[in-house]
Amino acid sequence: MKIDFWFSELQNEDVKFGVRVKSHLYSKETKYQKIDIFDTEFFGRVMILDGCFMITEKDEYMYQEMLAHPAMMSHPDPRKVLIIGGGDGGVAREVLKYPVESVDLVEIDEEVIAASKAYLPNLAVSFSDRRLKVHNMDAFEFVDADMSYDVILVDSTDPIGFAASLFSDVFYLKARKLLEDMGIIATQSGSPFMNPDFMKKAFKGLSGHFRTVKPYLSFVPSYPSGMWSYVMASNGKIEKRRDFTGRYVNSDIYESSFKLPEFVKKVLER
Amino acid sequence: MKIDFWFSELQNEDVKFGVRVKSHLYSKETKYQKIDIFDTEFFGRVMILDGCFMITEKDEYMYQEMLAHPAMMSHPDPRKVLIIGGGDGGVAREVLKYPVESVDLVEIDEEVIAASKAYLPNLAVSFSDRRLKVHNMDAFEFVDADMSYDVILVDSTDPIGFAASLFSDVFYLKARKLLEDMGIIATQSGSPFMNPDFMKKAFKGLSGHFRTVKPYLSFVPSYPSGMWSYVMASNGKIEKRRDFTGRYVNSDIYESSFKLPEFVKKVLER
Numbered sequence: 001m002k003i004d005f006w007f008s009e010l011q012n013e014d015v016k017f018g019v020r021v022k023s024h025l026y027s028k029e030t031k032y033q034k035i036d037i038f039d040t041e042f043f044g045r046v047m048i049l050d051g052c053f054m055i056t057e058k059d060e061y062m063y064q065e066m067l068a069h070p071a072m073m074s075h076p077d078p079r080k081v082l083i084i085g086g087g088d089g090g091v092a093r094e095v096l097k098y099p100v101e102s103v104d105l106v107e108i109d110e111e112v113i114a115a116s117k118a119y120l121p122n123l124a125v126s127f128s129d130r131r132l133k134v135h136n137m138d139a140f141e142f143v144d145a146d147m148s149y150d151v152i153l154v155d156s157t158d159p160i161g162f163a164a165s166l167f168s169d170v171f172y173l174k175a176r177k178l179l180e181d182m183g184i185i186a187t188q189s190g191s192p193f194m195n196p197d198f199m200k201k202a203f204k205g206l207s208g209h210f211r212t213v214k215p216y217l218s219f220v221p222s223y224p225s226g227m228w229s230y231v232m233a234s235n236g237k238i239e240k241r242r243d244f245t246g247r248y249v250n251s252d253i254y255e256s257s258f259k260l261p262e263f264v265k266k267v268l269e270r
Numbered sequence: 271m272k273i274d275f276w277f278s279e280l281q282n283e284d285v286k287f288g289v290r291v292k293s294h295l296y297s298k299e300t301k302y303q304k305i306d307i308f309d310t311e312f313f314g315r316v317m318i319l320d321g322c323f324m325i326t327e328k329d330e331y332m333y334q335e336m337l338a339h340p341a342m343m344s345h346p347d348p349r350k351v352l353i354i355g356g357g358d359g360g361v362a363r364e365v366l367k368y369p370v371e372s373v374d375l376v377e378i379d380e381e382v383i384a385a386s387k388a389y390l391p392n393l394a395v396s397f398s399d400r401r402l403k404v405h406n407m408d409a410f411e412f413v414d415a416d417m418s419y420d421v422i423l424v425d426s427t428d429p430i431g432f433a434a435s436l437f438s439d440v441f442y443l444k445a446r447k448l449l450e451d452m453g454i455i456a457t458q459s460g461s462p463f464m465n466p467d468f469m470k471k472a473f474k475g476l477s478g479h480f481r482t483v484k485p486y487l488s489f490v491p492s493y494p495s496g497m498w499s500y501v502m503a504s505n506g507k508i509e510k511r512r513d514f515t516g517r518y519v520n521s522d523i524y525e526s527s528f529k530l531p532e533f534v535k536k537v538l539e540r
Contacts, residue, residue: 008288014311016276020284041284059463062531193329193491219489219497219531221463226496227489248531256526261332261489261518 011224030111066218068094071186086155087112092126106139140165143174154187182236193225196267206233216257281494300381336488338364341456356425357382362396410435413444424457452506463495466537476503486527
């Protein structure tokens with residue numbers, strides 16, 4: 001039988017989203033954050049960081065695909081990829097579907113990776129790919145390295161606390177220096193409905209360092225409002241150079257996700 | 271101060287969405303359903319029917335616009351419009367932005383209209399427009415009338431209980447007979463993520479009676495999963511014949527909303 005046992009995310013102080021829990025599989029207070037894994041009735045297993053949904057087995061592909069594929073579909077020849085955050089392994093899983101040479105994944109909290117390996121095998125599958133190298137360190141420091149990348153994907157938590165530096169002007173400047181000439185960066189930028197200032201900050205920040213800046217949207221039901229934004233930027237052109245069909249993304253979605261509702265345009269114009 | 275006072279919709283038996291309440295403004299058990307109006311911290315005033323979000327002041331325009339405008343933008347000359355349900359007045363408000371001659375609104379529950387007039391002035395504004403005529407009756411009977419329309423918009427509750435007939439094969443047949451040659455029908459069809467069978471039923475049902483059937487999507491944060499579907503159908507072509515810019519819709523959104531994520535295509539192919 002189902003008991004009256006719920007986990008809820010307080011999406012802001014006045015809105016909450018709750019899921020019925022089968023069991024609480026894991027809980028750990030790390031140096032950086034609190035990690036919880038629940039098995040839930042509707043969403044399958046879910047990973048919660050500091051009380052917020054990061055991953056649900058039922059809809060994780062929508063976010064992972066839409067952070068990874070638009071950039072990978074746009075780059076002329078993406079061989080070297082840097083993932084900032086993404087310790088669950090999901091974005092890396094999508095990137096590794098391309099014939100890339102190497103993927104550097106910089107996750108500050110090694111406990112996220114350990115939890116994913118223990119409980120989210122469909123995401124952690126990427127950690128057994130020999131092209132993937134994990135760096136357990138602060139990405140803000142990693143981006144000082146003398147490296148170069150074709151694609152950088154910023155799969156971080158929201159810009160509060162230890163992840164705030166990953167949306168700063170200095171970070172975007174450092175990221176630009178790491179990118180090859182035709183390089184592309186894409187970052188998640190939150191819900192334009194619940195947290196419009198976050199999307200605006202990412203858009204304005206990237207606009208200060210890149211010639212082409214393209215915001216886009218996808219559905220992600222388990223994230224606040226179900227409406228999620230991303231910003232892609234490059235000093236080259238951003239256009240589709242190859243097709244990819246996943247569980248969410250396809251060539252039509254590549255084009256249509258750049259089309260913004262009026263109220264989102266107004267968020268970016270303010 | 272804010273007290274710990276919440277209304278939650280059970281979106282299904284394992285998922286709930288809660289909003290902090292300032293006050294419970296209205297509650298009535300009608301012949302058909304229970305109507306509640308709350309004033310909430312984040313979403314403003316909300317109308318709840320049988321425990322489900324129908325309207326929130328903060329995001330109602332996303333749904334109203336996306337049910338009304340794609341059909342109105344597609345019809346060569348929309349003069350006579352029928353709205354099935356829509357007793358809050360929101361869809362009518364959008365339709366009345368065009369130079370239509372007449373709008374018939376068929377709402378079975380006159381108490382919904384009364385509640386909207388009392389608490390949702392931004393939606394009920396349409397009831398003071400002389401082109402709008404309200405019919406308090408079952409739409410399934412109304413569609414036997416000897417009338418003709420250019421556009422029919424089905425803004426009903428979901429296909430359970432008294433609204434089930436509005437998604438039946440017989441209803442679609444009757445609706446087709448009411449439509450002029452180039453006429454267009456559009457219906458809401460639920461969340462493809464939470465309730466895929468509903469979208470599929472509307473798509474298959476309309477496909478049995480119309481040559482052109484086009485499903486489409488929009489964000490609606492207060493509806494289950496934030497991902498909402500609609501189906502538009504006609505025996506003529508469906509293409510954009512005029513522009514309209516609202517708070518959500520614009521000409522780009524008209525085109526992009528027809529582009530479906532892979533998993534939604536699979537729902538319709540099953």
